[in-house]
Amino acid sequence: MQARILCEFANSVWRIREWSQAGIARYLPGMPIPSKPPRIELVSHVLCPYVQRAVITLTEKNIPHERIYINLADKPAWFRELSPLGKVPLLRIGPDVLFESAVICEFLDETTAGSLHPGDPLTKARHRAWIEFASNMLGTIAGLYNAPDEAYYQDKLDTLRDRLAWLESNLAAAPYFGGARFRLVDAAFGPVFRYFDVIEDFAPLGLFDGLPKTSAWREALARRPSVRDAVTFDYPARLREFIKRRGSHLSTMVPAETVS
Numbered sequence: 627m628q629a630r631i632l633c634e635f636a637n638s639v640w641r642i643r644e645w646s647q648a649g650i651a652r653y654l655p656g657m658p659i660p661s662k663p664p665r666i667e668l669v670s671h672v673l674c675p676y677v678q679r680a681v682i683t684l685t686e687k688n689i690p691h692e693r694i695y696i697n698l699a700d701k702p703a704w705f706r707e708l709s710p711l712g713k714v715p716l717l718r719i720g721p722d723v724l725f726e727s728a729v730i731c732e733f734l735d736e737t738t739a740g741s742l743h744p745g746d747p748l749t750k751a752r753h754r755a756w757i758e759f760a761s762n763m764l765g766t767i768a769g770l771y772n773a774p775d776e777a778y779y780q781d782k783l784d785t786l787r788d789r790l791a792w793l794e795s796n797l798a799a800a801p802y803f804g805g806a807r808f809r810l811v812d813a814a815f816g817p818v819f820r821y822f823d824v825i826e827d828f829a830p831l832g833l834f835d836g837l838p839k840t841s842a843w844r845e846a847l848a849r850r851p852s853v854r855d856a857v858t859f860d861y862p863a864r865l866r867e868f869i870k871r872r873g874s875h876l877s878t879m880v881p882a883e884t885v886s
């Protein structure tokens with residue numbers, strides 16, 4: 627009897643270890659132990675900045691997963707059935723589906739060791755607020771590349787200047803938002819700054835002039851492997867092509883020869 631209990635205990639320990647090595651979850655007492663880790667799949671789009679947040683989190687937390695890229699201009703029927711808002715990213719965990727990047731990133735973070743959120747509730751809340759701020763900036767960037775004329779374009783640039791000034795005055799530490807440790811808030815801003823990396827190649831934005839702290843943060847994020855590798859190698863060419871096709875003020879600045 628004792629031998630059987632010991633044997634079952636050892637077996638459970640192995641299963642917990644395999645499960646957590648696969649990056650899946652903390653074992654909580656009383657929780658049923660799955661015999662193998664659930665399959666994790668990220669439904670993605672090559673240019674989506676919200677997908678990049680999830681990819682960065684998956685990479686930072688070493689979570690084995692598969693990525694499925696879909697065409698948002700021709701959404702597959704299975705995707706429409708799974709995505710309440712028809713948007714990527716979607717995270718499939720076995721039979722379960724999560725949507726909204728912030729929720730996905732927090733789920734991935736909470737179910738693996740070593741949190742990417744600060745422990746102190748006030749600091750954590752502050753980071754969450756700045757993640758929202760990053761989403762707002764993404765909306766303004768979309769306004770910039772869709773701006774039909776110069777006046778609208780300049781208006782979006784002014785808004786971005788204002789947003790970046792707020793960032794500059796709220797960055798107390800280096801190299802990352804909260805200091806030495808890379809956090810979920812950093813995962814949210816990496817994709818924001820990546821837009822400027824591509825656009826600045828053909829359009830003079832001058833958005834970071836006089837912003838030393840934000841510029842240094844932007845560079846640190848661009849160097850971070852999880853951020854750098856969150857997109858495919860042809861991302862810059864794809865983004866230029868996407869912008870070119872908007873028929874916007876910015877589209878006219880994309881040199882024809884840089885589009886594949």
Ligand SMILES: N[C@@H](CCC(=O)N[C@@H](CS)C(=O)NCC(=O)O)C(=O)O
Nearest residue numbers: 674675676712713714715726727728
């Ligand atoms: N709030 C969402 C935004 C996701 C989002 O806007 N995804 C875009 C691509 S970047 C999308 O799927 N758009 C498809 C559509 O609206 O039809 C999140 O954080 O996940």
